[in-house]
Amino acid sequence: MSLRAGIDVAELDEGRRARSYRIATTALAYLIPGVFILLPLILFLVQSFYYVDHGKEVHELTLRNYVRFFNDAAFVPVFLRTCILCLAVAVIAVAFAYPVAYLLASIEGRRKYVFALAFVIPLMMSYIIKIYAIRAILGSNGFLNRILLALGIIDAPLTFLIFNLQAVALTLAILLLPFAILPIFIALERIPRNVLDASADLGASAWQTFRRVIWPLSLQGTVVAATFTFVLALGDFVTPQMVGGTSGMTFGRIIYSQFGFAFNWPFGAALSVVLLALVLVALAITGLVTRRHPS
């Protein structure tokens, strides 16, 4: 009996220790994102209900920042324009990323990871340097115009290449391309070889195999790629400033100016909350699509 009790106590001790260890690690796992992600977001949300009066922040809860967003003629059009711009970025990036990812996935053996890495290397370069480089290529005295002039293809420099919204879309698509390639590559890479063999054995043409087998199985990765690029483009405020010229005003720049120039943090916070809501909608749509088409 006493022996039995001894074992019980030992087991109980063991169990208690394991449980408190589990509780501690769980608490820590919640604490870190809670303190460093959730808390700042909540503070941001609270700040969006404050307002600024004569350069001083007034800590009174009000909806005036949100009312201003919907009522001021300047903001909603820019917001919509930005949404369309970022959708275009997502479409362009995915259209270029898919063939690249397809090519990578079709390489035999381990070499494909080396090649995939090569497409990720641009991410290690400073983003500003890449934009400067793009400006040096597209400017009216830029690399592209000089080549075209030298070859006699054009007589006067093309000016529509840069300082408009198309240039912003193109530049963002180029900068974000690696984020689109990776998820598509992973999705394509996971398709088992024998599924493709089975499709061929059943007499499907290459196009039929792509349309009926590969495309549905890679759809999830493609949607994730589009979401990545859309969301990353939404928050960007440097590219529109640098290649958008006078028409490059996007929502990100308006938010930026609230913090950098206007010193109206509450309004900037409110605009950020609006943007965050849009991002959540985009993520919800992604969730819906990927759940319906599990790979």
Next chain:
Amino acid sequence: MRSISRFLLSAAAAVAATAFVAAPGFAKELRILAWEGYADPDWVKAFEAECKCDVSVVFIGTDDEIWAKIKGSEGKDFDLFAVNTAQLQRYIDAGLTTPYDLDKVPNQKETLERFRDLSKVTGVMRDGKVMAIPYAFDSIGIIYDTDKVKEAPTSWKVLWDPKYAGKVLGYDNGEHNFTITALTMGIADPFNLTDDQLKEAETKLIDMKKNVLSFYTTADEALQLYQHNDIDIIFANYGQQQVKTMLDAGAHIAYVNPSEGAPAWLDTWAMTSGVQDKELAESWVNFVLQKQIGQQLSERTGFGNTVVPFDSAKPGDKLVWLRDVEDPTRRADLWNEVKASP
């Protein structure tokens, strides 16, 4: 590096001077808070020899840092500080400055004409007392390409000139754009605009935007845009610094202060309310207002000095000393509207 070792040396000297009466060093001590380039080691050394005193210089990096240091010690940690005329106002409001006795600064009477009568320099006097003495300045003007623009522009209106459509480089900042637009509208005080004036300026800025290729934010960025695009006219927010950056890169450009007036910042020397030896502080200001130091200041920093003419402004150029604007938030909002307009 130089500034740090200088700082450490002078800090060590200050400690030595205060802690050990018998230690080498002088009883008199002058404590200066200034921007890099305003109290160079050779001048400090020469002054120390002349006044038989110790000088300690602390360099600052931002306007807010000056405020933190001066306000934080209620003026007790420093005797003299360099501050621009727009910022100066809050120090005077807070009682953190001590007025000058101009008789103790005879070189002030030898300064350039625009700085000689201090009652005509906006912001440096309060209630008939001289609160600060001008030392260095630079203007915001226009840079033009001398190969493509044959006749030097004279007016801010060149930014609107359809002849240069798509060849104008603008600056991305609401405050200054509204200021220069107000100057073209003939408004005497471009820093205090009524709502109607702001609205009118906004409409004009939307017109200007149609002439502009892009808006830049830094001097380096403007240079890169200039190199890769066909640009004739630049809103030169960074004045001589920008001119130098462009000339060093081999650009064929020149600089003008437009006839309506060029907004300009003006740095001054102000004495703190906690000044320990007022006469010593005044003799430093007198010392750096020598022609030779003025010349060196301009050559080393590119900024205009107040004693010898330099590139920032010709004697007849109209300069409008920058002040705080009526409502920076409002200007930023209106500037956003300008940029968001189709």
